[in-house]
Amino acid sequence: MSGTSVDGIDAALCRIDGHAREATVDLLAFRTTPYPAEIRQDLLHLYDDQTAAVQRMSSLNMVVGGLFGDAVLAICAEGGVASGDLRVIGSHGQTVWHQPHPDPALPYSTRSTIQSGAPAAIAARTSAPVMADFRLADIAVGGQGAPLAPYFDWALQGDASKHRVILNLGGIGNLTWLPAGGDAGDVIAFDTGPGNMLIDGLVVALTGGAAQYDADGAIAAAGYVDRGLLGHLMEDPYLTARPPKSTGREYYSAREVELIMANADLRPGDLGGDDGARQRAASVIATATAFTAESVAHALRTHLPAMPDQVIVNGGGARNPTLMRMLAEALPGVEVMPSDATGIDADAKEAMLFALLAHDGLAGLPTNIPSATGASRAVTLGSLTRL
Amino acid sequence: MSGTSVDGIDAALCRIDGHAREATVDLLAFRTTPYPAEIRQDLLHLYDDQTAAVQRMSSLNMVVGGLFGDAVLAICAEGGVASGDLRVIGSHGQTVWHQPHPDPALPYSTRSTIQSGAPAAIAARTSAPVMADFRLADIAVGGQGAPLAPYFDWALQGDASKHRVILNLGGIGNLTWLPAGGDAGDVIAFDTGPGNMLIDGLVVALTGGAAQYDADGAIAAAGYVDRGLLGHLMEDPYLTARPPKSTGREYYSAREVELIMANADLRPGDLGGDDGARQRAASVIATATAFTAESVAHALRTHLPAMPDQVIVNGGGARNPTLMRMLAEALPGVEVMPSDATGIDADAKEAMLFALLAHDGLAGLPTNIPSATGASRAVTLGSLTRL
Numbered sequence: 219m220s221g222t223s224v225d226g227i228d229a230a231l232c233r234i235d236g237h238a239r240e241a242t243v244d245l246l247a248f249r250t251t252p253y254p255a256e257i258r259q260d261l262l263h264l265y266d267d268q269t270a271a272v273q274r275m276s277s278l279n280m281v282v283g284g285l286f287g288d289a290v291l292a293i294c295a296e297g298g299v300a301s302g303d304l305r306v307i308g309s310h311g312q313t314v315w316h317q318p319h320p321d322p323a324l325p326y327s328t329r330s331t332i333q334s335g336a337p338a339a340i341a342a343r344t345s346a347p348v349m350a351d352f353r354l355a356d357i358a359v360g361g362q363g364a365p366l367a368p369y370f371d372w373a374l375q376g377d378a379s380k381h382r383v384i385l386n387l388g389g390i391g392n393l394t395w396l397p398a399g400g401d402a403g404d405v406i407a408f409d410t411g412p413g414n415m416l417i418d419g420l421v422v423a424l425t426g427g428a429a430q431y432d433a434d435g436a437i438a439a440a441g442y443v444d445r446g447l448l449g450h451l452m453e454d455p456y457l458t459a460r461p462p463k464s465t466g467r468e469y470y471s472a473r474e475v476e477l478i479m480a481n482a483d484l485r486p487g488d489l490g491g492d493d494g495a496r497q498r499a500a501s502v503i504a505t506a507t508a509f510t511a512e513s514v515a516h517a518l519r520t521h522l523p524a525m526p527d528q529v530i531v532n533g534g535g536a537r538n539p540t541l542m543r544m545l546a547e548a549l550p551g552v553e554v555m556p557s558d559a560t561g562i563d564a565d566a567k568e569a570m571l572f573a574l575l576a577h578d579g580l581a582g583l584p585t586n587i588p589s590a591t592g593a594s595r596a597v598t599l600g601s602l603t604r605l
Numbered sequence: 606m607s608g609t610s611v612d613g614i615d616a617a618l619c620r621i622d623g624h625a626r627e628a629t630v631d632l633l634a635f636r637t638t639p640y641p642a643e644i645r646q647d648l649l650h651l652y653d654d655q656t657a658a659v660q661r662m663s664s665l666n667m668v669v670g671g672l673f674g675d676a677v678l679a680i681c682a683e684g685g686v687a688s689g690d691l692r693v694i695g696s697h698g699q700t701v702w703h704q705p706h707p708d709p710a711l712p713y714s715t716r717s718t719i720q721s722g723a724p725a726a727i728a729a730r731t732s733a734p735v736m737a738d739f740r741l742a743d744i745a746v747g748g749q750g751a752p753l754a755p756y757f758d759w760a761l762q763g764d765a766s767k768h769r770v771i772l773n774l775g776g777i778g779n780l781t782w783l784p785a786g787g788d789a790g791d792v793i794a795f796d797t798g799p800g801n802m803l804i805d806g807l808v809v810a811l812t813g814g815a816a817q818y819d820a821d822g823a824i825a826a827a828g829y830v831d832r833g834l835l836g837h838l839m840e841d842p843y844l845t846a847r848p849p850k851s852t853g854r855e856y857y858s859a860r861e862v863e864l865i866m867a868n869a870d871l872r873p874g875d876l877g878g879d880d881g882a883r884q885r886a887a888s889v890i891a892t893a894t895a896f897t898a899e900s901v902a903h904a905l906r907t908h909l910p911a912m913p914d915q916v917i918v919n920g921g922g923a924r925n926p927t928l929m930r931m932l933a934e935a936l937p938g939v940e941v942m943p944s945d946a947t948g949i950d951a952d953a954k955e956a957m958l959f960a961l962l963a964h965d966g967l968a969g970l971p972t973n974i975p976s977a978t979g980a981s982r983a984v985t986l987g988s989l990t991r992l
Binding site for chain 1: 655
């Protein structure tokens with residue numbers, strides 16, 4: 219899979235036994251393959267620059283499918299497995315459009331989604347069956363096509379005696395509420411707001427492109443949280459909207475980064491500037507980091523039936539100690555930990571999800587969680603390509 | 606399915622027993638549902654007008670899928686079959702981009718194809734499994750993703766003692782060569798050039814939109830073939846290119862219609878004009894009709910190992926007696942007949958093809974004909990969506 223930040227393709231090689239809550243998922247190998255720079259630019263700007271968009275989408279679909287196929291071949295080589303021996307490949311693809319709500323300003327006002335990365339191109343390269351287009355099926359039965367992670371969380375991460383929240387901090391933040399001893403119908407899940415997207419966007423701009431993200435949260439650790447700016451960011455109407463809800467990369471976009479920088483009187487590259495500019499730039503990044511932490515804490519307090527005992531974090535945000543510290547500070551009395559602590563690799567989890575969705579979908583099991591997506595019913599997600 | 610002229614959705618309800626050359630396909634019901642005018646406009650102009658193309662493609666995918674689902678429900682009602690009892694629905698969808706060759710002028714220079722009409726939307730409405738995205742699989746193994754009809758022709762229309770050509774005259778013309786007693790490896794198939802597309806385009810323009818096609822070939826019958834213009838049209842370099850080859854609606858487009866009209870000093874609506882304009886307009890349509898007939902005859906003489914004994918015609922062109930007469934005149938000694946004569950409904954055949962592809966693909970059989978598409982190997986076409 220590849221997420222909203224379009225960094226690269228995460229491939230997880232898994233051994234899965236059993237299905238749904240009886241499943242065990244062992245991670246045999248994991249690897250992220252960065253996109254070639256020009257493909258990444260095209261994927262990021264496909265809906266900014268509409269020139270020849272139809273042709274570009276058509277070509278990108280095959281090119282991205284080929285790259286996903288290559289990622290599978292690489293992970294299989296690493297894990298010592300012939301790709302043709304895979305039972306199934308689960309491919310999320312790369313989202314190029316996701317519209318979870320009808321929008322009267324757009325033609326037909328239709329909920330819809332498009333992922334790039336032709337499953338046939340993956341199947342041709344790997345000689346394995348490919349399950350893909352998971353989100354479309356949920357949308358077709360009235361859901362928002364997101365979030366999908368709650369299926370994995372419900373199947374593998376619930377606890378009999380503790381209320382748990384599984385928090386994914388990718389480009390966007392999203393959580394799954396798993397009450398102690400609860401079942402699929404008790405699951406609540408939604409996007410909390412920004413994950414790393416705003417932080418990353420500010421780091422890229424303020425380093426003049428020298429860094430892509432705040433490694434180890436070091437920049438944010440050197441800054442001060444601007445309470446005024448944080449308060450302003452927390453006025454984001456998305457935060458108070460009631461779940462089920464989901465958001466996309468167009469919401470915490472380059473434009474938001476520009477507005478924040480303009481408000482703080484910052485220019486591109488200011489992290490390499492004089493002491494004052496550097497300090498203000500670090501503080502803006504600290505504030506964006508606090509925004510992610512506070513928006514998550516706000517979501518827990520506002521949209522859940524009770525506070526969780528544990529918050530288990532995966533995604534890139536779990537690797538940002540400053541963000542993890544801010545999250546723990548914003549949630550006194552709650553145990554905040556990376557998901558590695560529960561045996562799920564925090565980086566690989568999102569990719570493992572699609573392995574499980576494909577595995578259980580191949581068996582004909584329903585794999586959406588209607589209480590999370592708003593779907594009218596449980597259905598098997600994904601289309602199967604077997605050349 | 607819906608073809609390059611984007612007229613409407615053809616739905617065929619079939620009973621299929623056996624597979625491949627042992628298959629029998631009985632047509633239980635057939636119906637064409639026109640597209641709503643505004644959807645048709647959007648589908649036709651998606652790559653002329655790139656405004657918000659990504660959003661429109663995403664929305665159209667769901668809307669068109671819903672319309673295809675409705676077409677299935679209608680044909681099931683007509684045939685007295687519950688849609689949930691269908692073994693499988695084969696959906697070609699509506700092509701919005703098809704690039705059979707790499708084009709160095711386009712990004713990535715990648716062969717690719719996109720059909721609109723989300724299979725999940727069809728499955729949600731019908732409660733039946735849906736096989737779709739047939740062309741992508743062939744392209745993923747090095748083919749042109751077209752033509753697909755040769756599979757149907759090879760399975761159902763070959764003859765032990767006669768050389769046959771199965772000719773489809775839809776928007777584009779395409780043929781399948783089935784030598785007497787031949788097998789799949791002997792099949793030759795390719796697009797011959799224009800089918801009804803140029804004729805239709807001229808009729809629309811010259812009637813000022815009052816007619817969409819030349820009903821019963823009556824307009825062409827009232828005109829004279831302009832040998833000079835016909836000779837000029839026959840210089841089309843596509844005709845001499847060696848198969849495998851395929852073409853698309855962008856090739857015999859509105860621009861070609863404009864050029865032909867400008868050359869003949871004709872303006873929109875001239876079929877309703879004075880006698881001289883009317884005669885010139887009818888003659889241009891007669892000439893376009895002759896162009897289709899002559900380009901087919903040229904293809905038979907140039908690109909086949911022998912002349913066929915029989916040419917069996919389906920698609921809208923089989924319903925144009927002027928075109929059928931011109932075809933017979935261009936092919937002395939060859940028996941030219943509509944495919945109804947061999948038991949295959951000439952209108953329904955293209956839709957029946959996708960029923961057979963889905964049926965045989967569901968059984969895991971290979972359903973492309975590599976000698977027709979140029980694919981490196983035989984594969985099962987289509988992705989299966991089973992909610």
